[in-house]
Amino acid sequence: MVIRTYPQVPSEDPDGPPGAGSGGSAPPPGDGSPDEGYPGGDGSRRGDGSLRGDGSLRGDGSLRGDGSRGLLSAVVLAAGEGTRMRSARPKPLHRLCGRPMVLHVLDALAQLSVARVVVVVGHRAEWVTKTLIEHAPPGMAIEFVEQVEQRGTGDAMAVALTGLPDDEGDDDGDVVVLPGDTPLLRPATLAALVRHHRSGDNAATLLTAELDDPSGYGRVVRGRDDSVARVVEHVDATDEELEVHEINTSIYCFRRSVLAPSLRRLHPANAQGEHYLTDVVGVLYEAGHKVGSVLVGDTMEVAGVNDRAQLAVAEAELRDRINERWMRRGVTMWDPERTYIDVDVEIDPDVVMLPGVILQGACVIGAQAELGPDVHLVDTVVGEGAVVASSVGRRSIIGANSRVGPFAVLAEGTELVPGSVVGPWSGAAGDAGSGGATGDAGAGGATGDAGGGSATGDAGGGKK
8 A cells, every 4th residue: 555645745754653644643552452443344245255146347356348348447535533422433434333433435336346445634633544554454455645634525536546557557548536535335236336437438427315204414416417516405495496406426436537637626615725526517518428337236335424423323323224134144143123233253054142242343243143132242252052141251251062151240351161151240361260269160161250250360270
């Protein structure tokens, strides 16, 4: 990956840590590790990266039947501060189901045959860049450009084009543009947008949505041959335009050869000198180019996240997708609405989950295990046939056919050998196989008296 700052600003100390010099701010100490997670668990991909059953993409992620067009590139706009989040964390790094929202966007792009992805960063740029470098989909070619002053999406797009060298494309190439705060977008929808754009030989194609209440959104105004003529913002719309229910989602596919000339024709939209990418639509239409659209079927896919309430709504939607995916793969959930599973979790068939199960990080649950009620595990491996009830564990290993709980606590790093029993109101710490855990000695792998929950010793020797 190549990291580029735009404009080019030399660092005071090229060999220093993130945050040195005149770039963005460094991330808070020790905050890097939780931002992991791949692949996305939203039901849209298999473990090999291909889409399931929708026929829109090949197994290698390439589009069918579009060989007549040039390279496909992508731009992700992730420079905004997100002031409504009221957080020191940059908005693109707020997590949904264990994964920063901008990485959900990159996961969707990973299913297309994209030659290069340019991510426009701005607020706390080095923190965002560091997270994406460490956790982006494997094999994705990413270049970062920094929009030092946030002067609108049109300016951000002009900055992004500096990350797409001319020698990597041709006049037939296309660029997918999407915001970094649309984590629910499905790969199949992006694929349909690109196919429609290329089959119609459009200069630009918008992804649009129909809303019962479009208040606050830019309206799609149509002209000759039902082509998109322009996008008008709500505050600028006439009474007739306010009656339009088709809105712009800020997701586009542009023919690369016309994008830069169109951006140069934009005028500042306000006193702050901001340039808006939506104005490119009108520029292209007035120049005689064809501008098309694709109407998204599920409006939740294009829901943006601007505050904590919208974050909660998006996470609930993603959680529903994850749960449906696992249930269709043979996992029983007594109450899916009270089951919380991160995108990185792996679950074998015939697992049973009672209400109140929370699986975070990279948990692995073996076949025929039973979890719940009220189980909270983080980065924990549960062996086949194990039963865990009303207990918590972090970065632990629970051996096959073990029994944990209710009301047990597994300290970080606990390893229970197969057949262990950690009884009610007890805990385990260390390696149970070597006598470093607490619980019920009857299992042969833990130590202490489960009934009292306060004795410790060596399970092998039965000390108390």
